[in-house]
Amino acid sequence: MKYSTYIILLLLLASCNSFYLNSMKRIGLFDNQAYLEEIKVPEKKVIFVPMQHVGTKDYYKDVKYKMDSLQNLGFKPFIESIIIPDYLDINQKEYFYKKFRKITGNVGNLYLDTINNTFVGKVKLPNNHNLINQPPNDELFDMSEAVNIDAHLDSIILKFEKMHGTIALTKCDLETDIYDLSYNCKTLDKKTQLLFKELFTFRYRDSIIADATLKSNNRKIVLVYGKNHFEGLKKFLEINKSQ
Template identity: 25%
Template structure:
């Protein structure tokens, strides 16, 4: 064997050991079986191809050496790309959640962008910030869509395509090795000046149905909770750790990638419903800020809402501007 073949076989052996460590005997057997199946498929294709072109085909031994060498190169490349992607987004440049101070000279708003799932330390920092600000005279505005009638809840689930219940983010967080955002943790600190500034499910459906809604799908909403629980039940602890690390990298990447995030949110799913969930709620928050009797307000709202809220504030009063910004990191 030449050096390339020795390296290839050594890498495949190492990769097999890693699979065994993560997935056990079943994992390594599945890996070996996959290599056998693909080698037979490609060897058959090789025989057919050489026959049609009237060329001499390789013997099985020579073909296997070339095939395994090629597979080692492909697996190495994939591992390098995926591992590099995950390491960069988790360790070198994780996604920030900005804490932004806005002012028009009369009122001061601190907008803490939020993620529905994040590390315990991220939420603890936000809680401590709320306590400090409320000690210094701030009131607290927070997002939180309240429930509606059973009929409207079913309409909402159908429009968004998933069964949306209180356990969704809790279960979702398990796939990311973090915790979920529990608004109750942010309430009642220092004083009771906490205000839920948001729409209800009934109000969202009312705005969504304005002008009529064309039914385009008869598919029932997906039970994401069940899918998540089934996935978790199939994974051992080591497999879950690998999945969590990759999922965290993907989430960090999506949070940072404004353009890709906008394409996904606007073109994947129900655009009209998304307009209500984003833009109509921006109107609710900006109106509450403008009309509030309080001059110092601490706001926790989703990251996607900031630009729209700032735009609406500036349309009302062009002296609104950003005066300070720093970042927390929810997935780090």
């Protein structure tokens, strides 16, 4: 490779990395504070705490401080995490998870690699970035009072299949362990993945969460959810509260 070509490639890589770093800043991954939002719901006080899979140590420290304060004031934490229902046996749980993996391509390794110092496997981070993966919920607030009101995994898959058609698992899908981070089987195309993300990762789950919030007997609720869910949740709560 000619020296000039090598230099151009290095510059292109540096430019791409700079673009990703700036994008990370714009979406708030380097924020040191969690900015709370109140959603107007009749006869309830509903506070939204924006969560993100990666953030600064100070961000999660601030989340913990604010959650401690809210819980001391009597707020009930409603949390997100797709529910794997107990009525499924171990084989059914694995079956639906493998379908979810087939749809999304997500094998749980999409965030911060603290060993190689990279984000989503492609963005090289500066040594002083101060980012960490989201801590477990029990390190951020008192889980003894928390309620998971998210959607059920089997419900998500079955509803998607009703719209899209049956998700057929290949030999590769079936033989690759659900904990294998090197999963490299053929997934659904990007267009279908984006459709699933819009309709089910967000819209369907947001509707489930909003409905549970409105039907709850709790008058003080703190929604601890991914920040990208805020607008959808707010929309569903505002639509349903008038019905």
